[in-house]
Amino acid sequence: NKRIKTFKWPPYSPDLNPIENLWSEVENKLQKCRSRPGNLNELERMVKKEWEALSQSYYRYLVESEVDRVKAVYDND
Template sequence: MGVYGVGNYYRIEGNINKELYHEILKDELIGMMQAWHLTNNDFVFQHDNDLKHMSDIVTDWLDEKGIDVLTWPLYSPNLNPIEHLWDEVNRHLQKLPGNISSKMDLWNKIQKVWNEIDDDYVLKLIDTMSQRIKDVLKAKGGYTKW
């Protein structure tokens, strides 16, 4: 997600490891930068302290590409606006008629909902980041209203 909307989605079968995460970044992050006409100076990349995110292969690649990464307190999911985006996706899914009948049906419905998320909603989430950071710092990495 970014200031231009939700961005692309990537279907993952099974578990994600550091190698797959690295491949996703190489393919999808660079693709989104190009689609949105962004340079490294136009954004700060955000992911949490998950081991695969902090692996050498990933951090080395981000450094090599000159991509700034938001420093993330160890136990602070309160900084992650993507969680609110997924909540919004879930709310939209629940409003769809009928039940989800299979993995493929779920995938198709997620794609539909994802593409209908209002860009202004995403921008609102991003705009809260400076306040999120202030609140987390004030709480010394602890709980905040976010």
């Protein structure tokens, strides 16, 4: 028998997925908007506008903080 070394991995861990943080930020910005979309096209336009308004430094932060998030999960498991 060949033994395969495995490690525990959470089945779904949004805190380890930077896109979840990005969507959360877009959602927060949309909730602060005074106007509400009247249809799907307006919603898409609003989401794109908020997505594109996020700064490069925010994207950089998400990528650079990934190591810290993984370490935090590992340390607390």
